[in-house]
Amino acid sequence: MRAALSLATIFVLTLGAAGCGQGPEAEKEDTGTTEETSGSASSGSASASASQAAVPEADIQSTPELEAAVDEYRAYVVGETDQLVEETALFTGAVLAGNVEEAKETYAPARVHWERIEPIAATLGDLDPNIDAREGDVPDDEWRGFHRIEQALWVENTTEDQEEYARQLQADIEQLQAEAQNLELQPADLVTGSIELLNEVSAGKITGEEERYSRTDLFDIQANVEGSEAAFEALRPSLEQSDPELVAEIEERFGAVYETLEPYREGDGWVPYTDVTEEQRRQISQSIDALGEPLSRVGQALEA
Numbered sequence: 001m002r003a004a005l006s007l008a009t010i011f012v013l014t015l016g017a018a019g020c021g022q023g024p025e026a027e028k029e030d031t032g033t034t035e036e037t038s039g040s041a042s043s044g045s046a047s048a049s050a051s052q053a054a055v056p057e058a059d060i061q062s063t064p065e066l067e068a069a070v071d072e073y074r075a076y077v078v079g080e081t082d083q084l085v086e087e088t089a090l091f092t093g094a095v096l097a098g099n100v101e102e103a104k105e106t107y108a109p110a111r112v113h114w115e116r117i118e119p120i121a122a123t124l125g126d127l128d129p130n131i132d133a134r135e136g137d138v139p140d141d142e143w144r145g146f147h148r149i150e151q152a153l154w155v156e157n158t159t160e161d162q163e164e165y166a167r168q169l170q171a172d173i174e175q176l177q178a179e180a181q182n183l184e185l186q187p188a189d190l191v192t193g194s195i196e197l198l199n200e201v202s203a204g205k206i207t208g209e210e211e212r213y214s215r216t217d218l219f220d221i222q223a224n225v226e227g228s229e230a231a232f233e234a235l236r237p238s239l240e241q242s243d244p245e246l247v248a249e250i251e252e253r254f255g256a257v258y259e260t261l262e263p264y265r266e267g268d269g270w271v272p273y274t275d276v277t278e279e280q281r282r283q284i285s286q287s288i289d290a291l292g293e294p295l296s297r298v299g300q301a302l303e304a
Contacts, residue, residue, distance in 0.1 A: 073190050081173075090110065107153065112223040119197070124175075194231035206285045216272070243301040250291070
């Protein structure tokens, strides 16, 4: 029988190991973006304002309402992995067909579903680095996944020699989908997960180091926030019984984050992250911090 997967363990490992969130600073490449690209990795002022929310330990006694919350969130995770498989197939299919522009167009939409549930892969063997490692996170002869292909698409403007990486990525995503079917959770895992997905933004996304070639970082940031909100929404019925004022405060803060991000929408997607100034990045990170504070009180409220 497969061992139960605890999201509390998952998210701690993700922040500690941070294979995909704490990589080395991006080397300057001729990627066709402006010189401001280097500003996203010279993270001093932007990242300094993005303090990670504390993750309290919660001893939450299960109730029928909380069991329903766990079931709801588990269904969310499974649904996201299903969509991840479908969207990644569009991306890898374009790579295999040698269609550079289509591959670029389908890259970020596929990653949205990964970013909403990303830390789950941290306890699933090598799935996290295989899918999401950036250059320098692993030995070069082991580097594969989204970011390996991203580099070829945006730096070299080619899909040449990427076919095997595309096949491997699709297989790894399908393995993640299969593993997610066995996911076992506790109510405290949802509390931890909601906070840690915000910390994913503070730990690396806000500096622009995640999507160093495509500059599609805003897709990732929005997706991390949406994943955090999904965990909170599952807990809402129980939390409204114990602390309705906290629910209202968290709702307002989620709204403020989305409002802060809204000016950077472009069609169905987002502007390149190089178009977001250092001051604007600071505003985004401060909005994330403001949301993290009340979320850190959810566990205590559910213990009451």
